[in-house]
Amino acid sequence: MSGVFDIERCDLNIKSNSSSHHTDLYGEERLIVRRGQPFNVTLHPSAGSKDFKLGETSLKFIVETGPLPRKESDTKVSFGLHDSTVDTEWSASAANDPSEHAVSVAITSSPNAPIGVYSLTADQDGKKTCLGQFTLLFNAWCPRDAVHMYSETKRREYVLEQHGLIYRGTYKRIKGMPWNFGQFEPGILDVCLKILDESPKFVSDADKDCSSRRDPVYVTRVLSAMINSNDDRGVLVGEWGEFSGGVHPGLWIGSGDILRHWAEGGPVRYGQCWVFAAVACTVSRALGIPCRVVTNFGSAHDTDANLVIENLYDENGEKISVGDSIWNFHVWVDSWMTRPDLGPEFDGWQTSDPTPQETSEGVFCCGPAPVKAVKEGELTKNYDTPFIFAEVNADVVDLVHLSNGTFVKFSGSTNSVGKFISTKAVASDERHDITHQYKYAEGSKEERQVYEKAQHHNKLKQRGEEPGLQLKIKLADNMIVGSNFEVYVVLTNNCMEARTCTFLFFATAISYNGKRGDSCGFTSDKVEVPPGEERRLYLKLEYDLYGPAITSDRLIQLSAITIDKQTIDYHKAEKTIVLDDPHIEVKVLGEAKVNQPVLAELTLLNPLPEPLQDCSFAIEGAGLTDGKPITEKIGGVGPKQEAKASIEFRPTSPGSQVLLVNFDSDKLRNIKSFITVVVTE
Numbered sequence: 001m002s003g004v005f006d007i008e009r010c011d012l013n014i015k016s017n018s019s020s021h022h023t024d025l026y027g028e029e030r031l032i033v034r035r036g037q038p039f040n041v042t043l044h045p046s047a048g049s050k051d052f053k054l055g056e057t058s059l060k061f062i063v064e065t066g067p068l069p070r071k072e073s074d075t076k077v078s079f080g081l082h083d084s085t086v087d088t089e090w091s092a093s094a095a096n097d098p099s100e101h102a103v104s105v106a107i108t109s110s111p112n113a114p115i116g117v118y119s120l121t122a123d124q125d126g127k128k129t130c131l132g133q134f135t136l137l138f139n140a141w142c143p144r145d146a147v148h149m150y151s152e153t154k155r156r157e158y159v160l161e162q163h164g165l166i167y168r169g170t171y172k173r174i175k176g177m178p179w180n181f182g183q184f185e186p187g188i189l190d191v192c193l194k195i196l197d198e199s200p201k202f203v204s205d206a207d208k209d210c211s212s213r214r215d216p217v218y219v220t221r222v223l224s225a226m227i228n229s230n231d232d233r234g235v236l237v238g239e240w241g242e243f244s245g246g247v248h249p250g251l252w253i254g255s256g257d258i259l260r261h262w263a264e265g266g267p268v269r270y271g272q273c274w275v276f277a278a279v280a281c282t283v284s285r286a287l288g289i290p291c292r293v294v295t296n297f298g299s300a301h302d303t304d305a306n307l308v309i310e311n312l313y314d315e316n317g318e319k320i321s322v323g324d325s326i327w328n329f330h331v332w333v334d335s336w337m338t339r340p341d342l343g344p345e346f347d348g349w350q351t352s353d354p355t356p357q358e359t360s361e362g363v364f365c366c367g368p369a370p371v372k373a374v375k376e377g378e379l380t381k382n383y384d385t386p387f388i389f390a391e392v393n394a395d396v397v398d399l400v401h402l403s404n405g406t407f408v409k410f411s412g413s414t415n416s417v418g419k420f421i422s423t424k425a426v427a428s429d430e431r432h433d434i435t436h437q438y439k440y441a442e443g444s445k446e447e448r449q450v451y452e453k454a455q456h457h458n459k460l461k462q463r464g465e466e467p468g469l470q471l472k473i474k475l476a477d478n479m480i481v482g483s484n485f486e487v488y489v490v491l492t493n494n495c496m497e498a499r500t501c502t503f504l505f506f507a508t509a510i511s512y513n514g515k516r517g518d519s520c521g522f523t524s525d526k527v528e529v530p531p532g533e534e535r536r537l538y539l540k541l542e543y544d545l546y547g548p549a550i551t552s553d554r555l556i557q558l559s560a561i562t563i564d565k566q567t568i569d570y571h572k573a574e575k576t577i578v579l580d581d582p583h584i585e586v587k588v589l590g591e592a593k594v595n596q597p598v599l600a601e602l603t604l605l606n607p608l609p610e611p612l613q614d615c616s617f618a619i620e621g622a623g624l625t626d627g628k629p630i631t632e633k634i635g636g637v638g639p640k641q642e643a644k645a646s647i648e649f650r651p652t653s654p655g656s657q658v659l660l661v662n663f664d665s666d667k668l669r670n671i672k673s674f675i676t677v678v679v680t681e
Contacts, residue, residue: 005059005103006049007122010131011042022141022160025184031132032189034139034288036111038085041131043103043122052103054081054094061092061107062121062128065114065136066210073211075114078123087111087144109136111144114213115287116193135189138216138288146338147216147289157426158290158336162622163658163674164281165429166274167422168512170328170555171297173578174420176431178660178674179278179293180254180620183286185627191259192286195226198233216289216337217368220352221383225365227280227354229267235259235279236271238356240513246270250552250670253660254620255282256627273513276354277331290336292423294351294434299330300417301357301514302390307454309417311398312407313570317504317561320401325514326417328555328576330355330391332367334423339370342381346370349437351388360384371437377450389454392418392438400570410570468495469529471560471573481554481579481668482547482607488538489560489573493529500528501564505537509549510557510576520546520556543609552669554579582607584661584673592679597648604643604663604671612637612665617645620660623653624677629662637665651679 012031017039018024023032033039045052052059060080069076077090085091085108097104107120115138120131139145140155149155162183165176182188196202199222202209212218226234235258237246246269252258255278261268271279277293284291300309312320332353339346351374352367360366366384373381374389394417399407418439425432440447470492476485487507493499503525509517520541527535537560546556556577563570587601602617615637620629632645643663651657656678663671 005043005052005124006046007043007129007131008046008049009044010120010122010129011044011102012132012134013040013042016040021139022155023137025160025162026189027184027186031134032137033109033134034137034141034145035109035113035115036087036139036142036145038106038108039134041105041107041120042097043105043131045102052094052096058125059094060123061105062123063090063109063118064121065116065118066206068207068210070207073207074110074214075207075210077110077113081105087142111139111142112146112214114210115219116196116210116213135193140288140290140336146340147336149290149336153427155290157424158292159285159288161285164278164293165424165431166278166293166331167295167431168274168329168331168553169297169578170576171419174297174422174431175578175581176424176429177274177672178253178658180256180622180658180660181278181282181285182254182256182622182627183282185256185622187263188256188259188282188627189286191263192283194263195235195283196222199226200232216335217339217341217350219287220284220289220335220337220350220368221365223280223283224352224354224367225363227276227283228271228356228364230356230364233266235262235268236276237267237269238272238276239270240272240511240515243270248552248664248669249275251618251662251664252278253618253629253662253672255279257620257629259283260628273327273355274331277333280333280352280354284333284335292334292349293331294334295329295331295422296392296418296438297329297421298417298419299327299391300394300396301325301327301330302387302394307386307390307394307451309394309396311396313398313400313561315400315402315563315565317502317563317570319516319559326396327513328510328553329512334371335368337368342370342373346372346378346381348372353384353388358387360387374438375440375450377454379454386454392421393451393454394418395451398570398572400568402568408568408570410572468569469493469499469501469562469571471562471571473558473560473573473575475575475577479577479579480582480607481550482543482609484540484542486538486540487558487577488536489558490534490536491527491529491560491562492534493531495531498528498530499564500526501562501569503527503535503537504559504561504563505539506559506561507539507541507546508557508559509546509551510553510555511551512553512555516557517551518549520549547608547610547667550579554581581671582668584663584671586659586661586673586675588659588675588677592651592677594651594654594679594681597650600647600649600659600661602645602647602661602663606637606639606641606643606668608667609639610667611639612643612667615643615663615665617643617647618662618664619647619649620662621658621677623655623657623679624651624659625649626652651677654679654681
């Protein structure tokens with residue numbers, strides 16, 4: 001019988017393994033490695049132990065994950081020593097380390113192994129020695145891993161980058177909002193793994209669920225369902241109206257606080273689409289799946305799956321509420337992976353959407369759908385491709401519901417949905433327009449062919465309108481929240497004869513998801529417009545009226561409608577205003593050094609003609625605030641007065657870091673800024 005090599009202890013070599021596996025940002029408390037890549041452990045023998053001799057010493061290793069490890073599920077694997085490791089399955093090789101009188105063992109995991117927390121055990125002819133635990137993640141650096149990315153720059157952006165920008169506003173006024181993903185902050189990886197363990201799929205069949213965690217398509221779909229709390233004890237409760245009993249969605253500036261709150265007390269109140277997407281991005285990157293946050297401007301919510309958004313009006317120009325809507329913007333995530341279930345042509349970016357909108361297979365989740373399938377109109381490809389296709393491609397038709405029960409189309413558009421699809425650029429804070437990845441150019445032959453292929457049963461296709469009345473809405477400059485300003489609409493008569501019509505101009509508060517609020521102003525006139533001439537209708541928007549009506553999105557929708565009941569001729573123009581935010585001035589006083597206190601000085605001028613109550617500043621940044629926001633309450637601030645605060649923080653990591661700032665009050669919310677802070681040792 002071969003001699004037993006007595007193992008006294010095992011050194012997991014956390015520092016060197018973390019460096020080679022790009023996991024050093026998680027810290028050195030435990031071993032975290034990426035699959036399909038070797039890591040090294042050192043076995044130290046007991047005093048008097050027999051020497052280790054390759055080929056003579058019987059030594060196997062057992063790795064196990066999940067509550068019910070089974071060989072059949074690939075959650076329990078046993079493998080012996082060989083001359084070298086292989087990159088297709090679990091394997092190990094060993095060599096004597098004379099300098100330490102120890103044995104160095106290289107272990108390579110399968111590039112298709114389930115991710116999760118593993119135990120590592122040595123087995124010598126039935127004598128088993130527990131060597132420790134390690135956490136296995138997806139590996140974008142491994143060519144055989146389903147999430148492999150070729151570009152090192154992209155791997156650093158989509159897996160390792162903790163700072164991001166999320167785009168909001170309207171397609172004519174796009175604003176980048178800073179976000180701290182913080183996937184490497186202490187404890188966050190544990191929370192991400194807990195999210196998988198709280199999923200109904202794990203609860204109903206833990207063995208099948210843990211085995212399925214080899215597949216990033218499966219994991220991404222689970223996350224899409226678990227980031228919202230609609231069908232489970234997921235992370236975030238969505239709310240677009242009343243925010244009592246929770247945190248307003250505009251207050252969040254990072255994912256870490258949300259994830260920690262969830263781990264401690266269950267579903268967190270409240271989130272909206274950018275918060276759902278940002279948290280999904282954090283969890284995906286923490287688990288090793290390359291991920292980007294994507295904003296779609298003019299995003300259709302097609303409730304009846306006919307790829308057409310129908311806006312209904314009564315004969316007096318009043319909008320009739322229906323299920324379909326167009327969000328000013330909507331935010332989701334794209335994750336990078338292969339699609340062996342669909343074929344290599346659908347590899348690459350996959351869209352998933354954790355915001356609860358419609359159910360999929362009975363659950364509020366959406367995706368992952370291949371971006372290439374969306375672009376080509378391949379609506380049979382899993383998962384939820386028709387819904388995402390409609391979000392970026394639906395046609396819009398405006399209909400008047402006449403008193404006799406019939407519908408008259410008076411306007412429409414084939415190019416108002418899916419505009420300026422945006423994500424943060426790789427390795428810079430610039431906006432990257434990725435519309436071309438989702439769709440062919442608007443109005444191009446390819447774009448219409450794709451739409452027709454997707455909408456083969458739908459004949460509601462018309463291109464443009466006959467020359468007639470034309471409406472254009474004109475805005476004022478510098479429309480900062482708190483000020484009064486004037487907007488107007490120009491009605492031009494391109495007909496050969498004079499036209500007489502009722503001219504209506506509405507201003508309505510609106511949320512980014514298209515939900516209409518209270519009126520911010522209205523004016524009307526009955527006008528006669530000679531051929532070739534124009535008439536203007538002015539509307540003054542006063543803070544006293546729009547201030548109480550707008551949400552923290554600071555959006556006002558302008559709608560102009562002309563009605564000629566004699567000829568049953570209706571025309572419409574719409575434009576959404578994004579009111580400008582006040583600027584937060586951020587100054588870091590003195591030199592920022594690791595573990596030394598440094599002061600951030602924050603200033604904001606209240607632009608409103610009324611006082612602000614419950615004012616506060618909050619700062620947060622990976623490597624700067626120890627993973628948690630630091631808040632300073634400053635009470636009330638008078639009209640046109642400055643809100644000021646000085647907040648102390650202690651940087652924990654050297655290098656170029658990003659400090660995020662949020663200002664909150666009773667009447668001004670979701671005001672954000674950021675500054676780069678260079679920290680020295």
